[in-house]
Amino acid sequence: MKRQKLDSMKVRGARAQQMLRGDLEGEDLEAYVEERVLLTKFHDAQNWARKNAMWPLGFGLACCAIEMITVIGSPRNDLSRFGAEVIRFTPRQADMLIISGRVSVKMAPVIRRLYDQMLEPKWVISMGACASSAGMFNNYALVAGCDKFLPVDVYVPGCPPRPEALMYGIIKLQEKVSGDEGLGWRERYQAEGTEEVA
Amino acid sequence: MADVKGASYRERERSITIDTAGDEPIIGTDVATGADLEPEHELMTINLGPHHPATHGVLRLLTTIEGETVTDIKPIIGYVHTGIEKSCEDQQYWKAITFVERMDYLSYYFNAAAFCMAVETLLEEEVPTRAQYLRVIHMELNRIASHLFWIATAALDIGAVTMLWWGCRDRDMVLDLFEMSSGQRLHTRYFQVGGVFEDIPPGFERKTREFIEAMPARLDQYSALLDRNEIWLRRNKGTGIVPVEQLLELGVTGPLLRAAGNPWDLRKAMPYSCYEDFDFRIPVGTVGDNYDRYRVRLAEVRESLKIVEQALDGLPEGPWITSNRKVALPPRHELATSMEALIHHFKLVTEGFRVPPGEAYVPIESPRGELGAHVVSDGGTRPFRAHFRDPSFTNLQATSVMSEGGMVADVIVAIASIDPVMGGVDR
Numbered sequence: 001m002k003r004q005k006l007d008s009m010k011v012r013g014a015r016a017q018q019m020l021r022g023d024l025e026g027e028d029l030e031a032y033v034e035e036r037v038l039l040t041k042f043h044d045a046q047n048w049a050r051k052n053a054m055w056p057l058g059f060g061l062a063c064c065a066i067e068m069i070t071v072i073g074s075p076r077n078d079l080s081r082f083g084a085e086v087i088r089f090t091p092r093q094a095d096m097l098i099i100s101g102r103v104s105v106k107m108a109p110v111i112r113r114l115y116d117q118m119l120e121p122k123w124v125i126s127m128g129a130c131a132s133s134a135g136m137f138n139n140y141a142l143v144a145g146c147d148k149f150l151p152v153d154v155y156v157p158g159c160p161p162r163p164e165a166l167m168y169g170i171i172k173l174q175e176k177v178s179g180d181e182g183l184g185w186r187e188r189y190q191a192e193g194t195e196e197v198a
Numbered sequence: 199m200a201d202v203k204g205a206s207y208r209e210r211e212r213s214i215t216i217d218t219a220g221d222e223p224i225i226g227t228d229v230a231t232g233a234d235l236e237p238e239h240e241l242m243t244i245n246l247g248p249h250h251p252a253t254h255g256v257l258r259l260l261t262t263i264e265g266e267t268v269t270d271i272k273p274i275i276g277y278v279h280t281g282i283e284k285s286c287e288d289q290q291y292w293k294a295i296t297f298v299e300r301m302d303y304l305s306y307y308f309n310a311a312a313f314c315m316a317v318e319t320l321l322e323e324e325v326p327t328r329a330q331y332l333r334v335i336h337m338e339l340n341r342i343a344s345h346l347f348w349i350a351t352a353a354l355d356i357g358a359v360t361m362l363w364w365g366c367r368d369r370d371m372v373l374d375l376f377e378m379s380s381g382q383r384l385h386t387r388y389f390q391v392g393g394v395f396e397d398i399p400p401g402f403e404r405k406t407r408e409f410i411e412a413m414p415a416r417l418d419q420y421s422a423l424l425d426r427n428e429i430w431l432r433r434n435k436g437t438g439i440v441p442v443e444q445l446l447e448l449g450v451t452g453p454l455l456r457a458a459g460n461p462w463d464l465r466k467a468m469p470y471s472c473y474e475d476f477d478f479r480i481p482v483g484t485v486g487d488n489y490d491r492y493r494v495r496l497a498e499v500r501e502s503l504k505i506v507e508q509a510l511d512g513l514p515e516g517p518w519i520t521s522n523r524k525v526a527l528p529p530r531h532e533l534a535t536s537m538e539a540l541i542h543h544f545k546l547v548t549e550g551f552r553v554p555p556g557e558a559y560v561p562i563e564s565p566r567g568e569l570g571a572h573v574v575s576d577g578g579t580r581p582f583r584a585h586f587r588d589p590s591f592t593n594l595q596a597t598s599v600m601s602e603g604g605m606v607a608d609v610i611v612a613i614a615s616i617d618p619v620m621g622g623v624d625r
Contacts, residue, residue, distance in 0.1 A: 058251050062278050062621050063303035063384055065255070066347070073350065074366035089251045104624075107256060107277045110248055136296065141281035160384050 044178075050095070050121065051083075051174040057094035058087040059114065061101025064128040064160040068100045071163040082170055091117040096173070098166075099152075102130035103143045115150045120186075123177070125169050126152045129159045151189070241269065248277045252355045252610040255620030259597070259609065266605050271598045275591075279624040286584040290550030291317050292391055294581060298571075299385045302588060302622030304347055307333075307340040308564040310389040312571035313584065315470065317391045319558040320575050321551075323525055328516045329393035330472040335406070335509045336379070336388060337471075338502040342413070343372040344565035345495045345502075349420065352492075352614035356433050360423060368416050371409050378402050391551075392526045393519030403510055410503050417499060424492070434489040438600040438612040442486065448599070449592045452567025454616065457494045458486030464563035471562075476508045488615040498565075525551050550579035566590050566617055588622040 060068060071077045072085060079085040088094040091114045103111060115124070126146050129135030132155045134144040146152060153176060156169035186192055246252075246259035253259065256277035262270040282301055286294040298313045299306040311333055318325060325333075350365025373383040379398050380386035388395050424430045440450075442458040455462055463480045465473040481497035483490030519526045523542040532539035553575040561570040567589030574583040593616050600612040 059249055061256060062280075063300060066303060066384065069351070069362075070366055070370070073362045074370050075363050076367070076370055102278060102280050104277060104279050106279065107248065110256075110277070114249055137280050137282070137285055139281040139285050141279050141284075162383065 047178050051177040053086075054082075054084045054096045054123070054170075054174070054177070055086045055088050055094050056084055056096045056098055057091055057114065057118070058089040059097065059100070061099065061103065061107065062130065064100035064131070067160045067163055068098055068127065068166060071166050074163070077163045077167060079167070079170075082167070082174065084170055091115075092119060094118055095121070096123045096125065096170075098125045098127050099131040099146045100127045102134070102137060103146050104141055105143060108143045108146075108149055111146065112149050123153045123173055124150060125154045125156060125166075125173060127156045127166060127169070128161055129157060132157070135159055240264065246609070253613060254351060254618060257594075257613070257618065257620055257623075259613075261606070261609065263606060268601050268604055268606060268609060271601050271609065273594055273597050275594070275620070275623050277624065278620050280621070282625045283584055283586065286581055288580065290579050291553060291581060292546070292550060294584065295389065295391075296385070296387055298584070298586070299387060300621065301586060301625050302564065302566070302569070302590060302619045303384065304344045304619050305340055305564045305566070305569070305622075306385050307337050307389065308562060308569050309571075309586070310387065311337060311471070312560055312562050312564075312569050312586070313573065314389050314391050315562070316558045316560040316571040316573040317553060317581075319560060320553045320556055320573060321391070321525060323392050323520055323522060325393055325471075325520065326517045327472065327514050328397075329518045329520075331509045331513050332394045332398060332518060333389060333471050334473065334476070335398075335506050335513075336376070336386075336394075338505045338509070339372050339375060339406075341502045341565045342499050342506075343369050345499050346372070348495060348565075348617045349492070352617070353424065353430075355610050355614045356430060358424065358427070358430065361420070364416070364420065364423075368413065371412070375402065375406055375409065378405060390519060390526065392522060393517070395519075397518045403513075406506065406510060410507050413503055414500065417496060420496065431489065433607070433611050434487065434492060434615075436485070436487050436489075437604065437608045438488045438491075438615055439486050440596055440599050444599060445486075445596065448595045450567070450596050452563070452565070452589050452593065453491055453494045453498065454567070454593055454596065456480065457483035457490035459484060464561055464568060468561075470560070475512065476505045478502075478505050478508075488611050491615045552577060552579055553581075561587070564589055566619070566622070567593060586622075586625065588625065590616075590618040590620070590622040594618050594623055 056072075060066075072079050072087060084096065091097075095118070097111075097115055097118065099111065115122070124146075126132045130137065130142065131146050132152075134142040136159070138144075143149065154169045154173045156165050158165050161169075186194065241262050241264055243260065243262045246261050248256040248258040250257075258274040258277065260272045260274055261268055280300070282297050285297050289297060295310050295313060298309045301309050346365045346369040350362045350369070353361030353365070376386050376388075377383050379402055380388040380395065440458065442455070442460050445455050445458055446460070451462065459482055461480045461482045464470070465478075466480055478501045481494045481501065483494050523539070527546055528536070528539035528542055533543055555575055555577040557572065557574040559570055559572045561568045563569075568587065569589055570587035572583075572585040572587070573581050576582040596616060597612060600616075601609040604612075
């Protein structure tokens with residue numbers, strides 16, 4: 001049994017050598033490899049994958065949700081170009097939370113719970129004036145900005161923002177993801193040890 | 199058996215309620231006879247929402263189920279309560295329009311129209327015919343957009359994902375028109391007290407006619423996709439039926455009432471904004487099930503297209519806003535030459551206009567039913583009270599009647615057929 005395994009490994013090794021050897025030898029072979037092999041850090045490769053497969057949570061609050069659905073659902077703004085068209089309705093499978101609309105005092109704990117249920121790394125886009133700062137509604141009912149109870153990565157202005165604005169926000173978030181070495185906001189803001197048990 | 203329906207929802211929301219029916223076991227074998235006991239006493243209370251893809255917003259349904267059958271359903275609202283009515287009391291009349299538009303965010307033109315018409319009633323202000331026609335054009339386009347979005351999301355709930363793309367695609371054409379006339383896609387603030395904000399730009403009519411021409415073929419596509427679709431029929435036919443008398447008792451209006459056979463439409467019943475000038479029909483259903491509601495809405499889109507076309511044909515020349523300088527801003531070019539215009543402009547922008555004391559209730563037919571604006575004035579520049587009878591709020595009462603006794607899957611279809619917009623429900 002052991003003997004067989006060893007033999008098959010030898011065969012595979014010989015094959016790999018042959019594939020690389022081909023007609024090239026020495027410096028030519030090295031140049032050939034350099035042309036075709038890309039060296040990168042593991043983090044960078046991981047972030048590249050992450051930014052191109054960012055699944056949003058299917059979650060809408062108010063007017064902005066309509067524009068969010070337009071971004072996802074309208075053939076004019078094809079969100080799958082950015083790898084973010086896979087809407088997950090459970091927070092456990094989602095990477096990105098788009099807070100689309102006004103956050104009422106009654107809704108804030110629910111959103112926080114949804115956020116806590118999402119797995120790291122996770123990102124939050126605050127869409128529209130209401131989510132970012134309560135917008136025009138300066139009254140008793142709303143939380144003035146969802147960054148009061150969860151960390152926000154990108155703010156998209158507008159009332160409601162145009163679909164193009166939200167797409168720009170998503171692209172900005174992707175740039176942020178690929179540019180940063182950290183996994184999520186905790187690493188970026190040096191906030192290790194603040195994890196709460198949901 | 200404990201009175202489950204009478205208990206408060208706080209008690210019942212403790213995830214699982216098991217009624218033991220005395221000391222007997224719930225499921226198992228009867229010791230005396232050896233027969234299997236039916237597990238019918240087991241009730242389970244589950245939460246549907248506030249984060250649930252099929253509740254069209256942040257509606258929470260406290261559902262008590264027995265197996266797959268829904269025995270009790272209670273909608274819990276208030277998750278997007280924005281205090282808009284209260285905020286209106288702090289705003290001058292012409293600034294409050296911006297606030298009321300954000301209530302029912304799929305029919306913003308209707309919110310603005312109801313509020314403006316209520317204020318105009320208090321002011322006894324005449325609205326020019328051109329403005330009335332422009333209002334009709336925009337309201338009917340808004341009705342089309344709203345119904346298209348309804349069919350897109352309601353079909354998505356049942357699994358017809360294609361309808362989402364198609365509905366959004368055609369709704370974008372309407373939003374382009376809104377953008378052309380006002381510069382915004384949503385919450386356009388096009389309607390003013392006394393008329394509309396601005397005349398339609400050149401090219402608007404041509405684009406609208408192109409849309410009217412293109413739309414019937416699109417509606418045929420929808421029909422071809424859904425009308426005889428096996429899944430669509432099985433989910434919709436014969437589900438969610440409520441007798442028309444019960445609907446009236448609950449105060450339900452709009453497509454829900456019309457699908458049950460009652461042709462109540464405020465555009466015909468008490469015409470406002472020159473609706474008596476147009477020739478259109480009110481589609482009604484026969485059975486009042488979810489399928490009828492779908493057909494009624496689709497037929498309403500066709501009727502709305504007819505109204506828009508007639509309004510474009512008969513669009514009269516003239517001013518698009520009242521010439522009363524106490525209510526409407528003077529034209530921009532007058533400010534450079536007329537001192538009086540400058541004073542009026544300054545007064546309107548800083549203080550707003552005063553409305554005589556009194557109260558007015560103006561109902562209009564929104565895509566979801568009777569939308570009424572009740573404005574109370576104490577003679578100042580801000581409304582003393584602005585209250586809205588939102589059709590989504592009233593229609594939502596029919597949820598339990600539609601779903602109780604049915605299956606869990608029918609709840610999703612029932613909610614979709616009501617077409618509640620939670621922004622309008624909670625305000």
